[in-house]
Amino acid sequence: MNSDDRELREHFAALRREEEARAPEFSALAAPGRSQGRPLWSGRVVAASVCVAAITAAGLWLETALHRPHAEPATPVASIAGWKPPTDFLLETPGRELLQTVPVIGALPEYAKAAAPHHKGVQVKKTVLP
Amino acid sequence: MTQTDLQGELERMHAASFGWALLCCNHRREEAEEVLQISYMKVLEGNATFGGQSSMRTWFFGVIRRTAAEQRRRRWLQSQIFDRWQNGLAGSAPELDPERMASASECSRTLLQALTGLSPRQREVLHLVFYQDLTIEQASQVLQLTLGTARTHFERGKRQLRKILSQSGVQR
Numbered sequence: 180m181n182s183d184d185r186e187l188r189e190h191f192a193a194l195r196r197e198e199e200a201r202a203p204e205f206s207a208l209a210a211p212g213r214s215q216g217r218p219l220w221s222g223r224v225v226a227a228s229v230c231v232a233a234i235t236a237a238g239l240w241l242e243t244a245l246h247r248p249h250a251e252p253a254t255p256v257a258s259i260a261g262w263k264p265p266t267d268f269l270l271e272t273p274g275r276e277l278l279q280t281v282p283v284i285g286a287l288p289e290y291a292k293a294a295a296p297h298h299k300g301v302q303v304k305k306t307v308l309p
Numbered sequence: 310m311t312q313t314d315l316q317g318e319l320e321r322m323h324a325a326s327f328g329w330a331l332l333c334c335n336h337r338r339e340e341a342e343e344v345l346q347i348s349y350m351k352v353l354e355g356n357a358t359f360g361g362q363s364s365m366r367t368w369f370f371g372v373i374r375r376t377a378a379e380q381r382r383r384r385w386l387q388s389q390i391f392d393r394w395q396n397g398l399a400g401s402a403p404e405l406d407p408e409r410m411a412s413a414s415e416c417s418r419t420l421l422q423a424l425t426g427l428s429p430r431q432r433e434v435l436h437l438v439f440y441q442d443l444t445i446e447q448a449s450q451v452l453q454l455t456l457g458t459a460r461t462h463f464e465r466g467k468r469q470l471r472k473i474l475s476q477s478g479v480q481r
Contacts, residue, residue, distance in 0.1 A: 187467065187471070198328050208323075
């Protein structure tokens with residue numbers, strides 16, 4: 180061992196003396212019923228309990244979900260084909276019939292018939308304007 | 310070996326074991342006490358049994374080292390799960406116990422501070438050789454390294470420690 184090693188060894192020896200003076204009692208750490216600190220198994224017991232509780236809860240939930248009778252809906256769901264939106268009336272604009280029918284030459288359209296006076300068989304004489 | 314013999318042997322090694330536990334826990338006293346207590350329980354309850362391949366001391370130091378690593382992993386996991394949510398990522402650099410630093414002498418404080426500048430392996434080998442008076446071969450058994458690797462860590466650690474201590478003015 181060289182002098183440098185001896186010097187390092189002395190530093191460590193001084194540290195050891197200090198730490199040994201402050202070391203806790205052996206009986207305080209090795210006693211089986213030591214309340215301070217946590218025993219090794221406590222964490223495992225807690226983890227195992229949490230796992231068991233989680234598995235039980237999941238099992239119970241699955242059990243109830245699988246055996247629950249399927250409830251019929253209170254009101255039958257309307258088909259999309261028969262459904263009418265509540266704002267449908269807004270599409271009924273005046274004069275819509277005019278756009279929906281194809282005019283025929285010589286025939287009055289339905290809407291015009293309703294508005295015209297009934298002169299059955301009376302010929303209206305056309306006059307030629309000067 | 311009977312239970313009484315085992316307890317007597319552990320009691321005889323108690324001070325040295327506490328010093329080793331302190332190093333394994335970055336000199337955090339509470340953690341070291343917990344690690345040592347768990348190690349004692351492992352041995353006394355028969356969960357760790359001495360096979361007789363090495364000395365009782367090197368075997369028990371190995372138990373302490375493994376236990377400290379287990380506790381460190383447990384704490385890391387807890388910090389990942391809980392602390393991350395609240396405080397963000399904690400710094401990973403080893404921090405010394407401020408209480409321990411306050412109570413240490415000037416010389417010891419400098420040494421403890423200098424030791425944080427070494428790699429964990431170098432720190433462990435130097436502690437086992439200089440603090441615990443083990444041979445490098447025994448240190449390699451505790452750390453489960455080959456003799457050559459332990460020797461390399463020892464030499465590099467010494468060189469680095471001297472460099473840090475000379476920078477801080479402790480060593481000539």
